[in-house]
Amino acid sequence: MAMIEIFVPDIGDFDEVTVIEFMVKVGDTVKADQSLITVESDKASMEIPSSAAGVVKEIKVKMGDKVKQGSLVLMLEVAGAAEVKTAVAPAAAAQVAPASVAPVPLAAAAPIAVAGPVDVRVPDIGDFKDVAVIELMVKVGDTVKLEQSLLTVESDKASMEIPSSAAGVVKEIKAKVGDKVNVGDLVLVLEGVAGAAPAPAAAPAAVAAAPATPAAAQASVAAAAAAPAAVAVPAHAPGGTTLGLPHASPSVRKFARELGVPLNEVKGSGLKGRITEADVQGFTRSVMSGAVQTLAIAAQAKASGSNDGAGLGLIPWPKVDFAKFGPIERKELSRIKKISGANLLRNAVMIPAVTNHDDADITDLEAFRVSTNKENEKSGIKVTMLAFLIKACVAALKKFPEFNSSLDGDALIYKQYYHIGFAADTPNGLVVPVIKDADKKGIFQISTEMGELAKKARDGKLGPADMSGATFTISSLGGIGGRYFTPIINAPEVAILGVCKSQMEPVWDGKAFQPRLMLPLSLTWDHRVIDGAAAARFNVYLGQILGDFRRVLL
Known part of the structure; x- marks a missing residue:
């Protein structure tokens, strides 16, 4: 030995x-x-x-x-x-x-000059097999440099960029998004190559x-030089410009996706400009404070002013001198409305949304809520109907899991957790705090967290973590009034529940009309994921739970 x-x-x-x-x-x-x-x-x-x-x-x-x-x-x-x-x-x-x-x-260490077509293959990527192609970074006709990244692959542990072993013009791409590739698989064919490196040899012996x-x-x-696992890459942006691909680890990329942060707009403070989690958080705080605008927000702001709408094929936005008709006052949108405006516009345009309206009998539940608050008035915790709604929605989401999902390309991601967002009205606009793991919490705990989050919202102290990760959202106008409305889905969620002020109505019980407290429900859903029959069943089941809350235990 x-x-x-x-x-x-x-x-x-x-x-x-x-x-x-x-x-x-x-x-x-x-x-x-x-x-x-x-x-x-x-x-x-x-x-x-x-x-x-x-x-x-x-x-x-x-x-x-x-x-x-x-x-x-x-x-x-x-x-x-x-x-x-x-x-x-x-x-x-x-x-x-x-x-x-x-x-x-x-892999061979010294590049060699080659004329004519050259096959570019997947180099040694470590102990990974059947990694999925998730992004193509070049197209046919592009001129690529030696070690320029060609595509991104993803295993169950990491995302990696596959570099080119040669320089030349892309003549043919042999892989497409969704393909599974391994070491040695043909990626593309280059023409007019200089500085090619041979394909990787066998694994370590x-x-x-x-x-x-x-x-x-x-x-x-x-000969003992390994092929690059990932290289700093120029990627092609829309319009033919060349941009540096943001440098960030897979965990930071995932964190940015959860917050909706565009990484290409974040300045990295790490080694070689690497974007850290702190950079993502700092960018989010800057946007929330109004110190910076994302490109999406700037585009939406332009659309609300003088943009011609060409990107969507729309006629120009009307340009009107309102002052010629009478006195006017101009006020800038709040920072929250600027941030949410771009998302609302995207969601309204891109999601084929349908709304079902229904009523739920909450007579007995309201009586229980009032008596519960009276019994616990010394604790300082006040239970609202929204807390019961959150628990009822969790039960409905468990029975109809497609409502607790998200679209990811051609796949549907079913989430095994239940984070419920609730719309909170603030002096500066609407925000959506999130109750995490609502399925694991009782009514009193949910009520306490809602109160704390609502106060932070009013004080403008909500952090990114307080508003991220929701799987389903409730927008309640119960304290204001109204009957029904159509809330906009908060992508990447696939449904949102709108509720208005409950009111006493005569309801026929088979023998006579009885006064019952009815709660209007408006369920908006993404028709790409959910069909009308499923939406109707969801609303009916939700109404049954609110009518007899013991069903939550079933």
């Missing part, structure tokens, strides 16, 4: 990456190519594989460490060697691999049983 050192191989165009996960511990037996640690760059998470099989004797890095090509990861005890050996050379040309250890032939000659070892080391 002997010890060998496992180093970080060539991980592409990165100076340093951060260790974010350990996948083995001291004493574990690992196989060749088994992942040891996960590292994260400014653009992707990657798993570092073992180049040999053996037993982990000592781990040389810790969580949060910065590592790069050649950094020592761990010490491995292997069979068939007599002394400490190097499994992966810290630098490809710096040393010769020991005779008893097979080096890591991932285990310790060789037979000794190798020095000449062979030197030749192997010279």
Whole structure:
């Protein structure tokens, strides 16, 4: 038995990456190519594989460490060697691999000049198989540079950009969005190539049983340079301009998507301009304070003024000198209305929305609510009908899960959590705080959280986390009045419930008219996901729960 050192191989165009996960511990037996640690760059998470099989004797890095090509990861005890050996050379040309250890032939190091068509294939992307193509970053006819990113793939752990191994003009694209690809799969064909690098060779090998000659070892080391896992990329924006793709880790990208933050408008403060979670939060605060506008908000503001509406094929917005008809006063929109306006316009235009109107008998529930508040008046907690509505909606969402879903391209994402948003009226406009995990909370806890969130909304102190993650929204006008209305769906949700002020009405019970307290319900739903029959059943079931709240227990 002997010890060998496992180093970080060539991980592409990165100076340093951060260790974010350990996948083995001291004493574990690992196989060749088994992942040891996960590292994260400014653009992707990657798993570092073992180049040999053996037993982990000592781990040389810790969580949060910065590592790069050649950094020592761990010490491995292997069979068939007599002394400490190097499994992966810290630098490809710096040393010769020991005779008893097979080096890591991932890809050829030196680019070569090639004329004519060249196949570009998926390089070694680590311990991933059948990764999905989620974005194409070039099109036929585009001129690409060596190591320019061509497409983005996504595994169950990370998003990665696949770079070009050559420079030239894209003649044919062999992959499409949704395809599953692996190492060596053909991505596209280039024409007029210069600086092409051969396709990746086999994965790292285990310790060789037979000794190798020095000449062979030197030749192997010279070839031990890995293909880049992810490279800083120019991406093509609409209109033919070229933009730098935002640098952010998959976790930050997910966080930005949840908040609706356009990453290409966020300035990164991390290494090489990397966008951090703090940058996303700071951008959101700036937008909320009115210090900056997103491009979407600016476009909506323009549309409400002098935009010609050409992007939607509309006739020009009317330009009128209102002062010639009489006295006027001009006031700027509040920052909340500026922010919400762009989203409302998009949702109203893009979602094929339909509204069902119904009434729910809440006579008994209102009596129970009043008596509950009287019994608990010393606690200071006041239960509102909206708290009962939230619990009733959770029960209905569980029975009809498509209402608790979101569209993602051609797929439907069914959420296993129940975060309910409720519209809160403030002096500056409408905001939507969110009650998280409403299915796990009682009426009193929901009422308490609603009161706290409503106060923060009135004081202008709601944070991004307070308003993100909703799966379904309730817009209540119960304290104001009205009968029915059509609320706009809050994308990416697929439905929203509008409620108005309840009123006493005569209801026929089969023998006589009885005075009953009726609550108007207006359910707006996305017809791409939900059909009329499902919407009617949802409303009926919701009315049944509100009529007899014991059904929540069923």
